[in-house]
Amino acid sequence: MTADTSAAAPRQKMRVDDPNAALRAHPAKMALGLGGMVVVIWFLANLFLAFGYYPEKFGSKFVIAVLAIIGGVGGAALIFYFLNMFVEALPRRLSEGVIPYAFLLPGLLLVGLMLIYPTFQTINYSFANSDSTAYVGLQNYKTIFSDPEFWQSVVNNILWLLIVPAVVVAFGVIVAVLSDKLSAGGEKVAKSMIFLPMAISAVGASAIWLLIYAYNNPGQPQTGLLNAIWVGLGGEPQTWLAIDTLKLNSILLMVILIWLQAGFAMVLLSSAIKGVPEDTVEAARIDGATELQIFWKVIIPQIKGTIITVFVTVFITVLKIFDIVYVTTNGAYGTNVIANLFFNKLFAASEAGQATAIVVVLLIAVTPLIWYQIKHFRDEEAGR
Amino acid sequence: MSRKLMKDGRPRSPFSMVTMTILAILWTIPTLGLLVTSFRTRDDAATSGWWTALFHPFSSEWTTANYSGAWTGADLSSGFINSIVVAIPATVIPIMFAAFAAYAFTFMDFPFKEFFFLLIIAVMVVPIQVAFQPMLNILGPRGLGISGQYIAVWLLHTGFGMPLCIYTLRNYMSTLPRSVVESAKIDGCSHFQTFWRLVAPMSIPAIAAFATLQFLWVWNDLLIAKLFLKSENTTVIVKLQQLLGTQGQGQELLTAGAFITIIVPMIVFVTLQRFMIRGMTSGAVKG
Structure with missing residues (x-):
């Protein structure tokens, strides 16, 4: 300055x-x-x-x-x-x-x-009634906290948060590293193909994946890719999004988001990997390190900052995940999430009090991230 | 294949080539399935998988009826126009306001500067859902009475896009040489002139990057459009969501409809990808 x-x-x-x-x-x-x-x-x-x-x-x-x-x-x-x-x-x-x-x-x-x-x-x-005209104290919080649907949504949200950011980052790192070893042309094509879904809306992506998860009665030809493969392997056709054993349906919905977000992670991580000084890799190679050792001990530590940035960004996106759940199952079969529950309370049920109470819960959940982002920014400015 | 990587002594990696090919194909199959299905007749699509049509292209029936059906029958055309009308102002307007704020954050020193900037960073994380009930009251019949009109949505997207836009532009502007601005000042340029003649033109790459992200975000948005636009003003994404809700009749229009919603962001994305990647890697990340 x-x-x-x-x-x-x-x-x-x-x-x-x-x-x-x-x-x-x-x-x-x-x-x-x-x-x-x-x-x-x-x-x-x-x-x-x-x-x-x-x-x-x-x-x-x-x-x-x-x-x-x-x-x-x-x-x-x-x-x-x-x-x-x-x-x-x-x-x-x-x-x-x-x-x-x-x-x-x-x-x-x-x-x-x-x-x-x-x-x-x-x-x-959040302390007022359904059309925000009179205060009702803590009634909204009591209502939502005693609603099993709310707790199921919280559990699902946590599951999304545990799985999606980690998978997206891991996938992004793998693709970034592997594509770095391709020829320039090959790298460009492969990366564009993985990056492209980022332009697609969550609603459009849901339409695409509903096609994959489609179900036809047993005996009929399966038009959904997943069932076609499943039946081809000798299974019975399944209504995939209705199966909540082991949260399978939630996981299948997560796949949609992972598919959408992977390109974003790849782009950021790829540019970080290209920024890793070649001589550090070369020095490790001369010292006899294997490719795997170079990856874990040389590359990963140097792109840690970007990994965290991508993780946090995807984490924030996942916290607010709404569209995919809303258009595929609308929370049925035990797939509900907080933002979808909020939307239904606000839009379908006209329960403004409960809806805002749910947002307050979401707001409390993001508070540590606000603190983290501020700290991250300060560290970055100090390093400038 | 070019042998560019051979130059630095690294051998070709067959493992990378195979894995990346598989992943790239895997990532493309879902969209390909949609595209192929959208050109199949209703009966064909209901009785065999889209891949059979791909393997036997000449014995299967192809049609563009789904597209004309979705465009006129399911009225995606009016949604499409609405999307354009919503998305362009909602992309352009926030940039003007944010650019001035970013200029102040980058080239001026004033009390509480850090406080204000930290505020911007903090609200980037705040879920936009917090705004809905209060804004429904302000914009709705109890307030201004403009909810349902384009203006309501422009306003909301401008507000919601502002923190990221300020943040992105400020990050970019802080890489510009400060001496340029200093010397403009000594030459007697006002801040307004310095901004307009020097800083804004130099920030075009960052502006393009943000504009691409914001356009994709506004075009692909479901929540705000659904809550704040009345049905004749609603966007193509909301139309598609309504199509997804219908079972049986009109199912064949869905795939064509989905592709119609995807095509514009796809074109924008492919043409402006270069800018966007540059912007993203310089810290423009949506929170």
């Missing part, structure tokens, strides 16, 4: 100029900046509310979309332009202090409105 130089630059300039200029405000510029901001915000608010209230007035959806892009981007630029004008018209010393906050304000305001305020409001609602 070069805090000193950046603070010194304006001071130097001040000394050269008329010394009073730095202290003087420019009322006309201030008024123009403030006025401009007000007009732009007023206009944008009206435009965007008009999109909401009178969509038919704009003719077509595309007109609305184009206007939204122009309004959103142009409007944001204009807001910042006038904001900057206003702040610069302030006495110099005040202006230097204010301008960072002016740049931050719109972004932080949105984060505050969409994420920080709702967090507290959700905690608040």
Whole structure:
């Protein structure tokens, strides 16, 4: 950080100029900046509310979309332009202090409105009734904690968290290492094929995998790949997603997420492996280490940071896993998870109180991760 | 095969070649199955596996009726248009706001800077589910009354995408030479000018990376679209989810429908993959 130089630059300039200029405000510029901001915000608010209230007035959806892009981007630029004008018209010393906050304000305001305020409001609602009109104390928590479905969802979520991030990371490491040994062309093709599912939505992926898990009555030809293989090996066709012995159905749903996420892990880990200095590997090889020893003792320790990053990212994704369960089983056959339970309480059952109580449980579960991310960031900054 | 790896003295690894081939095929089979099935007739798809059609391409019936059926009959066309209308502004708008904030975090020093940035990192982890009930109240009939319209969803995606966008852009901007900004300042450029003429153009790779991620995220989103869009404004992903719920009739449209939803993100992904990988490996990771 070069805090000193950046603070010194304006001071130097001040000394050269008329010394009073730095202290003087420019009322006309201030008024123009403030006025401009007000007009732009007023206009944008009206435009965007008009999109909401009178969509038919704009003719077509595309007109609305184009206007939204122009309004959103142009409007944001204009807001910042006038904001900057206003702040610069302030006495110099005040202006230097204010301008960072002016740049931050719109972004932080949105984060505050969409994420920080709702967090507290959700905690608040979790103590209120189903339409958030009266407080009911701890009733919602009592209800959800006495619901066996809730505990089953917790168990399933834990199972997801234990299996998916670990498998994704392990798979990512293996693919990254193996593809590193291929020719450049081969590596590119193989990696693209594994990376591609990342573009597919969880709903689309579920449609793809439901095809694989499809069931036809015994005696009929099996159109699902899994049953076709199973029957080919001499088994009876199974309704796979209904089998909760050993949580088989949950595991089959996890496969979908692993399939989606593997490419992401591979890309990050692959770039980490390429960053491992060749001479460390070479030195180990000269010392007579086997490939396996090189992998465990030389490569893994050097990509540990990336492994943890990938693990944590997938972990956070899994914690909030919803779409796959919702569209395949909607929690039936003992496959429910927290986020799906939340959605059904909120959307299907209209139980806002219980739904928000479930989110609070989720929120408590992510708190250690928040702490971890902050610590990780601080370590990284210290190393910069 | 090129022998690039031979240069550094490493032999070809047959084990890697075999394993990677198997894995790459394994990873492609599910999508291939969908693609093949989507071109088969209803009867064919119900009586034999898609691989039989692949092994006997000339004796099986092929059709594009599923696509026309899904596009018009299941009304995926309007969902498709809605998805475009939702996704483009929801990708572009957050970048503007986030870029200014990232600039402040990178090139300015001010009290509570670290506090604000740690706040951004913290909310990246917070599950967006916390926002739903409060935002349903604010945007719904009890509040602004814009729930169900595109604007509600743009607003939500802008807010939810903001922390990651600020984080990504800030990480990238901190790799830019600080001296460039310093000298612009000495030349009398305001921060606004410095941002607009210097920092924003130099940050294009990171902006492209985030835009790709955000576009995929918005296009593929089910939760927000389902909760905050009324049925005539709903996206193609919600339409597909509704198709998945139907049994029997219309089953053959499902595979074509699924492929229709996949095609746009796939194209975006393939064309912008390079940027995205660069952005991801420089720390742009969705929390």
